[in-house]
Amino acid sequence: MPKVVVVYLSTSGNTKAMADAIVEGAKSRNVDAMAVNFQETRIEDIKDADAIAIGSSTFYYKMLPPMEKFIESLEKANVADKVGAAFGSYGWSGEAPVMIAEKMREVGMDVIDPVLRIQYQPVEKDLEECKRLGKDIAIKVKKKYTKAESEKRGDAPLMQEVKMGEGGH
Numbered sequence: 001m002p003k004v005v006v007v008y009l010s011t012s013g014n015t016k017a018m019a020d021a022i023v024e025g026a027k028s029r030n031v032d033a034m035a036v037n038f039q040e041t042r043i044e045d046i047k048d049a050d051a052i053a054i055g056s057s058t059f060y061y062k063m064l065p066p067m068e069k070f071i072e073s074l075e076k077a078n079v080a081d082k083v084g085a086a087f088g089s090y091g092w093s094g095e096a097p098v099m100i101a102e103k104m105r106e107v108g109m110d111v112i113d114p115v116l117r118i119q120y121q122p123v124e125k126d127l128e129e130c131k132r133l134g135k136d137i138a139i140k141v142k143k144k145y146t147k148a149e150s151e152k153r154g155d156a157p158l159m160q161e162v163k164m165g166e167g168g169h
């Protein structure tokens, strides 16, 4: 089963509420998903994941320094080609998710556009948006996962099995 890990930094629970809703949305599309505080994230969680969503609230027009460090460490975790998504709660400028998405692209991740930002505490309709993002991540990762699995098995492309003359005009 494809794996989605949702990493977050949240000082008063707003971005965490978003992370939990993203996980709920992903799980509703039958992928393995979990939310984890960035301080408790292990490098194996990142390496094992097929998709990584990272969320941070914005402080003084950027991320808090420990989150910046975490983002810098992504490079060492071989994340190129994994699906990525960035999100976060904010008050007035909301730079953090944009910066996360930039870094994800820099390290070669396949990033879902646009980033998801919610002002202050997410209300019901905001949480629905978060669930939608979780579903979109799951759909994207399942497509990639199925393709990679079939390539590993060496499945022939369907069209090769269609004999000439049977394939239409």
Ligand SMILES: Cc1cc2nc3c(=O)[nH]c(=O)nc-3n(C[C@H](O)[C@H](O)[C@H](O)COP(=O)(O)O)c2cc1C
Residues within 6 Å of the ligand: 009, 010, 011, 012, 013, 014, 015, 016, 056, 057, 058, 059, 060, 061, 062, 089, 090, 091, 092, 093, 094, 095, 119, 120, 121
């Ligand atoms: C000291 C401080 C600085 C902040 N700086 C910014 C900022 O520069 N831009 C912004 O959009 N929001 C800023 N905020 C607002 C937070 O991003 C917002 O309250 C957010 O909902 C917190 O989410 P969290 O509970 O997930 O940490 C700031 C809040 C505090 C307390």
